[in-house]
Amino acid sequence: MSVMNKSAKKDASPILSVRDLKVHFPIPSKGLFAPDRQLKAVDGVNFDLYPGETLGVVGESGCGKSTLGRAILQLIPPTDGQVAWLGKNIVGAPHRDMQPLRRDLQIIFQDPLASLNPRMTIGEIIAEPLVTHKPELGKEEIKARVKRMMARVGLLPQMINRYPHEFSGGQCQRIGIARAMILEPKLIVCDEPVSALDVSIQAQIVNLLQELQREFDLSLIFISHDLSIVRHICHRIMVLYLGNVAELADRDSIYAAPRHPYTKALISAVPIPDPEIERNKERIVLTGDLPSPLSPPSGCVFRTRCPFAKDKCAQEPPVLERVSDSQEVACHFHDSI
């Protein structure tokens, strides 16, 4: 399936183009007259997304992956840069112009129960986008569409009048997916959609997302910290570190031959459920924690934890460089390590 997608995407034009996207949050400083400091949550991200493609965005907590997802949907106003949806920049677009586009741009959240209004029935929750965006539809038609979508995502249509608390985590995530899918959008940002679920339920939801993608030619931005799931579901993967792209590559390239030392460390840190392999694999263990995004290191933001850091890394920030058809990496020494 991914092979089909890859060949398809070459001729198609991107559905979404993100250029030099920045999201900086002003943080009030402690001094009375000192200027506000800037927290650079996303600091210059570029990528294209093609129809039917899944882009994985991975990184540790605080790397800016959720902020990036929200900034793309204009749920957080970007500080700078462009987000072109079907060729048209939507950064700073007035509410009036954004509203019709929202039919095509949807989001699924991490905490399945917290993202559903506890005082609405699931029928009302799933119908809400229809009521907002297609007010011309009659009550019966809306109900019919909601029931059809419920069946499609694996919920029993007769549960339409129940409330979210009556459902388990996995079922709540199906409700969230039904709500996102009801308008048949072109892009869904999935923000850690399976992180809160049990292993056996994770697989069900991942499979559902893949089926829906095939059926509706959906593009997905799949934000996750779980590199095993990302390998399974994504066609291309972007690795973020402190708001900067460390590496952006096709799935097969990045797992077979990661080029950035951070990508290497991330991949090697994921435990493999096989005792022989897990106990004998080579690992790069990073020291320390993620530095504070309020005072990121000079030069390369990863240098304070990088086992290969040299003087140059403290002086110049590396730029994202194309190393092959399918792989871009931001490291001064990607050739030698």
Added chain:
Amino acid sequence: MTTNHILTVENLTTRFQTPDGEVEAVNNVNFHIDPGETLGVVGESGSGKTQIFLSLMGLLAKNGASTGSVRYKDKEILNLQPRELNKIRGVSMSMIFQDPMTSLNPFLKISRQMTEVLVEHRGMSESDALARAITMLDRVGIPGAAQRVHMYPHEFSGGMRQRVMIAMALLCDPEVLIADEPTTALDVTVQAQILDLLRDLQTDFNTATVMITHDLGVVAGLCDRVMVMYGGRVVETGSVRDIYYDSHHPYTEGLLKSMPRIDRADEESLFAIPGQPPNLQNLPKGCAYQERCEYVFDRCCAERPLLREFGNGRASACFREDDK
């Protein structure tokens, strides 16, 4: 009876009284741990894996009660009075929890939280206790331990807080360390550091460790033996190799198959165990896994399969075994 088991659990059952009726969170669980051994306890949320250890540490919620037997060496410790139990828990048996922020007191400096245990249990002087706390923080890899011991929990990052929890648990040289999802809230690179630390500490102190987790990858790297829980019962036990390479219970098999693997490029869809985890309030007659099992047959719905041993510490609760 003399054994060299450090902890022996027999017929442990834990029930909770709820407004909707009685819930059996742990049902007739038996296991033991030997010195220096690591036992992995695997299961989904609600499988009872945490409640077993809260029961034996006397930390159950008020509406919970346990029956059965838990022996620390030769001493019965289940349902002891807190005063008696305190001679053992925190001293010979320690527990670390998933969320280090909620298990540390945000109002007290780390120094106060760490020395308290030593003064209380070991009768150390404040200054000796502080010195010991600093040594322990240093041992778990907290840089600048002598200064940082005087900080508050919020001044530490998540990974550092978990190190503080581990240092605190190890203060009195416990013989059993119970780790309840110690790395679930942490990033993978920090998780790798903490797992390395636990492995090193085990080599240094020969502590028996219980690793409660849903992550089969963590178990594969760390544990000697594994106990798989489903619906409040043990469904399979065995050595880590037996469980991963020759699992007998369909649930274990399903769990292993449904994990996406970072070391494999699989193109097909994932194997998914169908259905939902069981509702403990309303367990079906027969096997709790019957509704999700691909091998289910008549007998599974009529009778409950018991955990049957078949040598080498292997046991599985499934009727399919009878045919083998």
